Amino acid sequence: MGAQNNLRVIVGLIFREAANRFGASPLAYAWTIVEPAVLVGILLLARLYFKNMNPAFGESSVMFLLTGIVAFRAVRAVINNGGRAILANRNLFEFGLVKPLDTVIARCVVEFVIWIVILTVFFTSVARILQTEIITDFQGFVLSMLLILFFCLSMAMFNATVGALVPIWRSLWKMMSMPLMMTSGVIFVPASMPPEFLQIIIWNPFLHCVEGLRSHSYLDYISVYSPYYLLGFSTVLLLFSLAMERLFRKEIIRARGDDDEDEFI
Numbered sequence: 001m002g003a004q005n006n007l008r009v010i011v012g013l014i015f016r017e018a019a020n021r022f023g024a025s026p027l028a029y030a031w032t033i034v035e036p037a038v039l040v041g042i043l044l045l046a047r048l049y050f051k052n053m054n055p056a057f058g059e060s061s062v063m064f065l066l067t068g069i070v071a072f073r074a075v076r077a078v079i080n081n082g083g084r085a086i087l088a089n090r091n092l093f094e095f096g097l098v099k100p101l102d103t104v105i106a107r108c109v110v111e112f113v114i115w116i117v118i119l120t121v122f123f124t125s126v127a128r129i130l131q132t133e134i135i136t137d138f139q140g141f142v143l144s145m146l147l148i149l150f151f152c153l154s155m156a157m158f159n160a161t162v163g164a165l166v167p168i169w170r171s172l173w174k175m176m177s178m179p180l181m182m183t184s185g186v187i188f189v190p191a192s193m194p195p196e197f198l199q200i201i202i203w204n205p206f207l208h209c210v211e212g213l214r215s216h217s218y219l220d221y222i223s224v225y226s227p228y229y230l231l232g233f234s235t236v237l238l239l240f241s242l243a244m245e246r247l248f249r250k251e252i253i254r255a256r257g258d259d260d261e262d263e264f265i
Contacts, residue, residue, distance in 0.1 A: 009097050013089075013106030021110060064214075068186035070122060071213040074115040075152055075206060076177065082108035082156025083163065086252060093253050100245055100252065104160055108153045116145070137216040144212035147230055151205055154238035161244040164255035184210045191222040198224070205233050 085100075085107040092098040123134040135141050163170045184206040190198060201207055202224060211225035245252060 017110040071210045078152040083159030141216040151234040154234040157241040164252040
C-alpha cells in the first residue's frame with residue numbers, strides 16, 4: 001500500500017507540474033515547438049556560411065556541434081528545473097504524503113519529457129535536411145536516455161538539498177555552467193584529445209551524457225561514454241542527497257531561493 005500511495009502521489013504531482021508549466025499561457029506550448037525550430041534554423045544558416053569547414057567528426061560540423069549543444073542544454077535544463085522543485089512546492093509538504101523527493105521526481109520527469117519532444121522534432125528535422133539517419137542504434141539510445149534521466153534526477157536532488165543547506169553552492173553551480181559545457185565534448189571529440197587532458201575531463205558526468213547521445217548517432221564514432229561510470233556517479237550522488245534530505249528536511253524546506261534561479265545556459 002505504501003508504494004502504491006507513493007506512486008499515486010508522484011503521478012498526481014507530474015500532472016500538477018504539467019498543468020503549472022503549460023496552463024498559465026498558450027505561449028508555453030508554442031515555445032516547446034519554437035525551441036527546436038530555432039535550432040534547426042541555426043543549422044540551416046550555418047550550412048550556408050560554414051559549408052567548407054572541416055567537421056570535428058562526421059560529414060557535418062554543424063550537426064556535430066548542435067547535437068552536443070542540444071544534449072548539454074537538455075541535461076542542464078532538467079537538472080535546473082528539478083533542483084527548484086522543493087522550493088516551489090513547500091506548501092505541499094504540510095500534507096504527510098508528499099515528500100521532497102516526490103516533487104523532484106515529478107518536475108524532472110515533466111522537464112525530461114518536454115526535452116524528448118524537442119529532441120524528436122529536432123532530430124526529425126535535421127534528418128530531413130541532411131538526408132541522413134540520425135539515430136543509428138535506437139535501443140541503445142533509449143537506454144542512454146533513461147540513464148541520463150537518472151543522472152538528472154540525482155543531480156537535481158543534490159542541488160535541491162545541498163543548495164538549500166549551503167547557499168553558496170547555488171552560485172557556484174551557475175558559475176560552473178560554461179566550464180562544464182566546454183569540457184563536455186560539445187565542440188570536440190573527447191577520444192581525440194591528449195591523454196593528459198582526457199584523464200581530467202573523463203570525470204565530468206556531463207561529458208558522458210553528451211557522449212551517450214552521440215555514440216548512438218554515428219556508426220563509427222569512437223566514444224569514451226561509460227554507462228557504468230554515469231550509473232555509479234548518479235547512484236552515489238542520489239544516496240548522499242537522500243541522506244542529507246532525511247537529516248535536514250526541515251531546514252531544506254524552509255530555505256529560500258535566489259531571485260535569478262531561472263538563468264542557465
